[in-house]
Amino acid sequence: MVIREATENDFEEIWPIFHEIVSAGETYAYPRDTSKEAAKKLWFHKPQKTFVLEVDGQILGTYYIKTNQTGAGRHVCNCGYMVSSKARGRGLATAMCEHSQKEATELGYKAMQFNFVASSNEGAVRLWKKLGFEIVGRLPKAFNHPRKGYIDAFVMYKWLEP
Amino acid sequence: MVIREATENDFEEIWPIFHEIVSAGETYAYPRDTSKEAAKKLWFHKPQKTFVLEVDGQILGTYYIKTNQTGAGRHVCNCGYMVSSKARGRGLATAMCEHSQKEATELGYKAMQFNFVASSNEGAVRLWKKLGFEIVGRLPKAFNHPRKGYIDAFVMYKWLEP
Numbered sequence: 001m002v003i004r005e006a007t008e009n010d011f012e013e014i015w016p017i018f019h020e021i022v023s024a025g026e027t028y029a030y031p032r033d034t035s036k037e038a039a040k041k042l043w044f045h046k047p048q049k050t051f052v053l054e055v056d057g058q059i060l061g062t063y064y065i066k067t068n069q070t071g072a073g074r075h076v077c078n079c080g081y082m083v084s085s086k087a088r089g090r091g092l093a094t095a096m097c098e099h100s101q102k103e104a105t106e107l108g109y110k111a112m113q114f115n116f117v118a119s120s121n122e123g124a125v126r127l128w129k130k131l132g133f134e135i136v137g138r139l140p141k142a143f144n145h146p147r148k149g150y151i152d153a154f155v156m157y158k159w160l161e162p
Numbered sequence: 163m164v165i166r167e168a169t170e171n172d173f174e175e176i177w178p179i180f181h182e183i184v185s186a187g188e189t190y191a192y193p194r195d196t197s198k199e200a201a202k203k204l205w206f207h208k209p210q211k212t213f214v215l216e217v218d219g220q221i222l223g224t225y226y227i228k229t230n231q232t233g234a235g236r237h238v239c240n241c242g243y244m245v246s247s248k249a250r251g252r253g254l255a256t257a258m259c260e261h262s263q264k265e266a267t268e269l270g271y272k273a274m275q276f277n278f279v280a281s282s283n284e285g286a287v288r289l290w291k292k293l294g295f296e297i298v299g300r301l302p303k304a305f306n307h308p309r310k311g312y313i314d315a316f317v318m319y320k321w322l323e324p
Contacts, residue, residue, distance in 0.1 A: 025233065025234055028233065028234070029231040029233040029234045029235040029236075030232055030233045031233045032233060034233075069191040069277075069278055069304075070192055070193050071184075071187065071190065071191040071192045071193045071194060071196075072187055072190075072191045072305050072306045072307065073191040073278055073304055073306070073315070074193075074306075075312075076301075076304050110303075110312075111302075111303065111304065113301065113304070115277075116231055116235055118234070136300055136301055136302065137298050137299020137300070137301070137317045138298055138299070139238075139275065139298055139299070139317070139319055140273075140298065140319065141273065142231075142235055142238050142273065142275070142319075143234050144234045144235070144236075144237060145234065150237075150272075155299045155301070155317060157301055157302065157304075159303065
């Protein structure tokens, strides 16, 4: 398993993972019909850095890191992680989240925040908690889930400095 | 007191208010040295709509309304309000917040969220509570206040439908 910074050439391999996850509408707040072109902007141009996780030369996961707020909030970063459905349950999200925390610290960030975690995404919530994140907010009915309707979303947060 | 939709021509009158508040760095998470040009983009082009509050033909307050998250979160809006220091304590923020809630409902939003309220901004927190917002999250040390250092920020939220 290798995690390395992504290049734009990697996007052809990232897109099927992005599209599968975003079109399902159950975890990310991107429009479900986000186009390939828009996806590239969201995943490569808005973030500060984008990474891919490769196993045997095949991209199976990806994440971005970006500043969550400017000015008075610029010491807090935000990350988003995606794992191919082919590779779930093999620790890829854990590996990327741990990698991102080191990367964040190297970039000078002091904390990491997830702004909008669907409360139905129990696997992710359990994993982020295991990795030291706390639920610091609950947004009532803020996530419009395609099958469950309006459900709560969590704000999760971790201070990275020891 | 009149609240009306802003035009770009109003920006000359908005800028001194914006600059005074943002350069102080105590309430907004925009960079303290945000330029006039960048301010215009932030206040006019990113939001869905921008309003001004006039008293006797003079602009003393302004607010924007925008979608807080796309996709699964697009039924929740975000607003930001600014009142000239010349006109504090005269109910202008209350008037704009009430106006924005009506406007949000007309635009089809179901809830309003403030993402990053400095916990030191006690007047604002008290006012938003009075107007029906709840503190639904506390972000530890997420706001770097110019005098107080790293202080907590609140996430505040109101469901607009009865």
